[in-house]
Amino acid sequence: MSLRFGGVRALTDVSFEVRRGEVFSIIGPNGAGKTSMVNCISGRYRPTEGRISFDGQDITRLPPSRRAPLGIGRTFQNLALFGHMTVLDNIMVGRHHLLKSGFLRGMVYWLGGAQTEEIAHRREVEDIIDFLEIQHIRKEPAGTLSYGLRKRVELARAIALKPRLILLDEPMAGMNLEEKEDMARFILELNQEWGMTVLMIEHDMGVVMDISSRVMVLDFGKKIADGTPDEVLAHPQVRRAYLGEDLDESVEAAA
Numbered sequence: 001m002s003l004r005f006g007g008v009r010a011l012t013d014v015s016f017e018v019r020r021g022e023v024f025s026i027i028g029p030n031g032a033g034k035t036s037m038v039n040c041i042s043g044r045y046r047p048t049e050g051r052i053s054f055d056g057q058d059i060t061r062l063p064p065s066r067r068a069p070l071g072i073g074r075t076f077q078n079l080a081l082f083g084h085m086t087v088l089d090n091i092m093v094g095r096h097h098l099l100k101s102g103f104l105r106g107m108v109y110w111l112g113g114a115q116t117e118e119i120a121h122r123r124e125v126e127d128i129i130d131f132l133e134i135q136h137i138r139k140e141p142a143g144t145l146s147y148g149l150r151k152r153v154e155l156a157r158a159i160a161l162k163p164r165l166i167l168l169d170e171p172m173a174g175m176n177l178e179e180k181e182d183m184a185r186f187i188l189e190l191n192q193e194w195g196m197t198v199l200m201i202e203h204d205m206g207v208v209m210d211i212s213s214r215v216m217v218l219d220f221g222k223k224i225a226d227g228t229p230d231e232v233l234a235h236p237q238v239r240r241a242y243l244g245e246d247l248d249e250s251v252e253a254a255a
């Protein structure tokens, strides 16, 4: 696909495929087009040219609200939580559209289906809270939490939608080493145990190379390489155009 903003070519003829069950990362320098690509996939931007399909269905023209129910979830580079609401309520917001019972039906059937549904709903939210180890902050307003914890709550809200494909925009940004290790572990578990396909943008090369099945490299809106972490690391254009000497240092530092 290609994406232009007036005279700015954010993406030019980029073609790639994310396979079911993999952790696929997009890397590249600032302004390379990574977030634009994720915005095209989530439906926030519409490509100027090209096509996006998900699970065999052409979704290029679908609005974001119709992509989420298909199973595409996302987190944002800049956090998008409701700061005054508790952690629990922020996660419940994520689940809301999954509830089948509307308000009136809920009133009528409160002692029947809706209540059973609500109980199952709460149980699933509790599973997510346990999984992300945020039990101790469930009643705290999200706005009072550390940055690392807010990132974790945002992930909780995104997975509460039960996506089959989750788009993570810089999930480790602004985190300390311990928080990054925790986040990497959560992403791997989401992928391996919860069966979610992950598409991630991340600047931390150590983490990217460690947990990705495949990596695509963008530079000035064009794809310059894709492949396994080893293939990408060995690619001369990647080394030259993007990573330079820092590559060895950051990968060694992460090892």
Ligand SMILES: Nc1ncnc2c1ncn2[C@@H]1O[C@H](COP(=O)(O)OP(=O)(O)OP(=O)(O)O)[C@@H](O)[C@H]1O
Binding pocket: 005, 008, 009, 010, 028, 029, 030, 031, 032, 033, 034, 035, 036, 037
């Ligand atoms: N809404 C927009 N309007 C105009 N130009 C935009 C818009 N969004 C992105 N761009 C431009 O498109 C290009 C790619 O930006 P994008 O944010 O996708 O890069 P990125 O690789 O995600 O960068 P970073 O690592 O800094 O987040 C940049 O030149 C950017 O200025």
